[in-house]
Amino acid sequence: MMSLLRNPRFTSLFNWVSQISAETLSKPQLPGHSRSFATRRTLDAEVSGEKRSGRPRNEIRKVAQVAMFDYFHHNRGLQFLVAESMSKNAPFFNDNLLKKLNGDFDADADADAGDDLVRSITRFLLFNPVNEFEPFLESLGLKPSEYSHLIPCDKMFLNEDAFLLENYHVFWNYGIDRKKMGKIFKEAREVFGYETGVLAAKIQAYEDLGFSKVFLSKVIVCSPSILIGDMNVEMAKVIGMLRTIGFGFDWVAENLSEEATYDWSSMHRCLRFLRDVFLDESELRELMKKQPRLVFESSGEWTLMLAGFETKLGSSSRSELSSLFQKLPEVPGLGKCVSNLRHCFLFLKEIEMEAAEIGKVLRVHSWWLCASRLKQTSTYLNILKCGKRRLCQVIQENPEEMKKWSIGLKVQPLPGSGVDFRESKAMKIQFLLDLGYKENSKEMERALKSFRGRGSELSKRFSFFVSLGLDEEVVKDMVRASPDVLTQASDVLETKVKYLVEELGYPLSALVAFPSCLKYTLEKMKLRFGMFAWLQARGKAGPKLAISSILVYSEKSFATRFVNRHPDGPKHFEELKKQLLCE
Numbered sequence: 130m131m132s133l134l135r136n137p138r139f140t141s142l143f144n145w146v147s148q149i150s151a152e153t154l155s156k157p158q159l160p161g162h163s164r165s166f167a168t169r170r171t172l173d174a175e176v177s178g179e180k181r182s183g184r185p186r187n188e189i190r191k192v193a194q195v196a197m198f199d200y201f202h203h204n205r206g207l208q209f210l211v212a213e214s215m216s217k218n219a220p221f222f223n224d225n226l227l228k229k230l231n232g233d234f235d236a237d238a239d240a241d242a243g244d245d246l247v248r249s250i251t252r253f254l255l256f257n258p259v260n261e262f263e264p265f266l267e268s269l270g271l272k273p274s275e276y277s278h279l280i281p282c283d284k285m286f287l288n289e290d291a292f293l294l295e296n297y298h299v300f301w302n303y304g305i306d307r308k309k310m311g312k313i314f315k316e317a318r319e320v321f322g323y324e325t326g327v328l329a330a331k332i333q334a335y336e337d338l339g340f341s342k343v344f345l346s347k348v349i350v351c352s353p354s355i356l357i358g359d360m361n362v363e364m365a366k367v368i369g370m371l372r373t374i375g376f377g378f379d380w381v382a383e384n385l386s387e388e389a390t391y392d393w394s395s396m397h398r399c400l401r402f403l404r405d406v407f408l409d410e411s412e413l414r415e416l417m418k419k420q421p422r423l424v425f426e427s428s429g430e431w432t433l434m435l436a437g438f439e440t441k442l443g444s445s446s447r448s449e450l451s452s453l454f455q456k457l458p459e460v461p462g463l464g465k466c467v468s469n470l471r472h473c474f475l476f477l478k479e480i481e482m483e484a485a486e487i488g489k490v491l492r493v494h495s496w497w498l499c500a501s502r503l504k505q506t507s508t509y510l511n512i513l514k515c516g517k518r519r520l521c522q523v524i525q526e527n528p529e530e531m532k533k534w535s536i537g538l539k540v541q542p543l544p545g546s547g548v549d550f551r552e553s554k555a556m557k558i559q560f561l562l563d564l565g566y567k568e569n570s571k572e573m574e575r576a577l578k579s580f581r582g583r584g585s586e587l588s589k590r591f592s593f594f595v596s597l598g599l600d601e602e603v604v605k606d607m608v609r610a611s612p613d614v615l616t617q618a619s620d621v622l623e624t625k626v627k628y629l630v631e632e633l634g635y636p637l638s639a640l641v642a643f644p645s646c647l648k649y650t651l652e653k654m655k656l657r658f659g660m661f662a663w664l665q666a667r668g669k670a671g672p673k674l675a676i677s678s679i680l681v682y683s684e685k686s687f688a689t690r691f692v693n694r695h696p697d698g699p700k701h702f703e704e705l706k707k708q709l710l711c712e
Contacts, residue, residue, distance in 0.1 A: 193223055196250035197264070204255060207287065211265075211294060214307055219264035221273050226259065261287045269311035276311070279318065296321045299328045300349075304342065309350045309387060316390060317353035331356050338365055344378040352391040363393040370400050375414050384421045392428040399429025402436065406450050416454060422463055423454065431463035438470060439495060442488040449492065456496035466499035473498050473531070479506040480517040481618070482524070490528045501535040509534060510616075516586070560587050564605050590615045593622055597637060607644040614647045625651055629676065633658060639676050646676045652709050654680070659705050660691060660698070669694040 197216035201207045207215070216223075230253060265287055266276035287294060300310055314321060320328055335345055335355070348355065348364070355361040371381055385391070403423065407413035417423070423432045432454075439453060457466065470491065477487045491498065503509075513520065523530055557577055558568070566573045594604040608615060614622070625647050629635045640646065646654075657679050664670035670691070682690060692698040 189227075190220075190223060192247060193227055193250060196247045196254070197223065197226075199247060200251050200254040201261070201264075204251065205261070205286070205288075207261075208294070210301070211287075211297070214268040215261075215264040217268075218270075218307070219267040222259075222264040222267050258285065260285050266311065266314065268307060269314055270308035271311035271315060275315060279315065290322070292324060293321050295325060296323055296328050299332075303332060304346050305350060312350060312387070313353040317357055320353065320356045328356065331360075334360055340368070341378060344382050347382050347385055347387065350387045351385045351389065352393065354390075355393070361393055363397045367393055367396045367400060370397075370404070371417075374410060374417065376417065384425045386425075391425075392430075395428040395430055395433075396424055399424050399432050402433060403454075406447050406454070408447070412451075420454065420457060426463050431467055435463065435467050435470075435499075438467065439492065442491050453496055458497065458500040469499045469502050470495060472503055473501075476503050476506055476509075477524070480520045480524075482521045486521070486525055490524065494528050498531070501532065503531065503534060557587065560591070564608060586618075587615050590617070590619050590622060593619045597626065599637060599641065603641055607641060611644040611648065614644050617647070621651075622647060625654065628654060634673075635676060643675070643677045646680055649680050655709060656702075656705055657687065657691075660702055663701055663705075664691060664694055664698070667695055669698075 194216045198212050201212035201215055202209060205212075230250070260280060262280045262284070263273075263276070266279060267273070271279075281290070284290060297310065300313065301307065305313075323331075332345065332349070335348075336342065340348070352361075352364070355364055368378075368381065403413060403416075407416065423429065426432075435453075436450060439450060457463075474487065474491065477490065482490075509520065510516070515523075554577070558573070561573055561577070562568060591604060591608065594607065595601055599607075626640065628651060629640065629646070630637060661670055661674070661679055688699070688702075692702045695701075
């Protein structure tokens with residue numbers, strides 16, 4: 130029954146959750162014909178200031194559109210509708226063309242000069258041919274940044290592409306708006322290259338399954354890939370399953386977004402899973418009416434991921450999973466729900482809660498936790514004025530306390546915990562006295578606020594530094610200089626020290642000189658030192674620098690001083706970030 134949830138994609142949830150964390154347009158410059166100089170002077174004279182009578186910029190654009198239509202239809206021989214669309218629906222192209230003509234288009238020409246202006250622009254285009262794919266693709270609803278890489282390198286004119294306009298007309302005659310064809314071209318460009326009759330036959334094959342023309346028009350825009358290769362059987366299965374549950378074509382079309390792109394095989398997996406969970410069809414139908422996003426948002430991927438998350442935590446029964454889906458809050462986007470749960474999972478892991486307890490908390494309370502975004506762990510430890518152990522205890526006793534800690538809410542410190550709190554404070558005081566602080570002094574009070582955790586934990590972390598071979602007095606100086614080093618668990622400190630000393634080869638004296646280096650995350654250390662090593666290998670960086678010289682800079686300053694030293698530096702820096710996420 131739950132075979133889908135045993136899919137390998139979900140088998141390493143804990144590792145997966147822990148790991149995850151202006152337009153450029155290049156247009157060809159065409160050599161101008163020698164005769165264009167006379168034409169250029171004529172055009173400049175007509176639009177740049179010799180005749181001014183108050184015509185606004187949008188009228189100049191309309192005149193340019195008339196000239197474009199005249200050129201594309203009469204001179205280039207494009208069909209009326211294509212030429213009209215290219216002239217009216219390509220504002221970026223038209224404005225760039227006017228800029229190239231170097232006219233002053235804030236100035237005006239009088240009404241009698243309009244026809245002369247059209248003829249002048251047309252003459253200019255005759256002697257300076259444009260790449261017709263640019264206005265054509267823009268007229269299909271694409272922005273320059275979306276179509277610049279789609280322009281053929283070996284063609285300038287639309288009629289050089291044997292089947293482009295033929296397939297364009299197939300879509301147009303089928304009722305698909307030109308502005309929506311751009312999405313089809315971007316996602317399934319090859320369908321515009323089908324030979325005569327192929328595209329129409331593929332569409333007809335879907336109609337033969339009983340799909341209406343209106344419905345199929347929308348599906349094609351939402352998932353153009355169904356026209357590539359053989360018939361998309363998964364789509365037919367999805368529609369068939371939804372109809373069996375009680376949903377018709379209109380309901381499906383209503384929940385499909387033309388801004389999205391759908392993977393019907395993923396939607397099919399999601400529907401099969403939901404049917405396994407909800408054996409009662411009427412119950413599933415009510416859920417789908419209330420939460421159609423379970424299947425349609427990201428083609429059901431987030432639903433499967435959420436189910437995998439819960440299954441890994443132990444929620445493997447139908448009743449637990451069905452209860453979760455029925456209680457899902459009206460949070461915009463299931464992706465947001467999964468992200469919030471992931472963030473909560475990492476929070477509980479960072480405060481060192483036992484895995485079994487994490488599973489217990491999330492299994493029972495996922496339905497409201499997915500609507501709440503928690504802050505960073507360090508923020509809670511500071512504001513709540515408690516250590517990790519106390520925080521775990523509070524959450525285990527009443528997980529709904531976390532409702533008070535969501536982003537946007539004011540968080541209040543936790544009340545004192547009686548004897549345990551007093552004992553821990555006494556141990557902290559004794560620890561600080563051993564470091565050389567004077568009792569009841571202002572420095573002592575500030576230090577008590579700086580050192581988080583129980584007194585016994587602070588002593589353990591202090592002992593770790595002594596175990597490295599450092600003198601106790603030296604360690605005391607380090608702690609007084611950078612109290613933050615003792616706010617981390619001993620195993621975290623050990624991992625950082627091993628990386629700096631054993632892997633990078635820095636002496637312990639480097640840590641003594643700059644103890645604050647240990648407050649940086651291991652990921653940040655690996656990212657920055659990895660970038661520096663890459664620069665060294667390419668002769669763009671000198672010998673080993675002090676630890677502080679690598680870590681103290683802000684992200685912007687580090688990029689300026691190091692990353693940008695090499696032309697491929699920014700690219701390699703991003704690759705390093707991705708590698709660290711996957712470790």
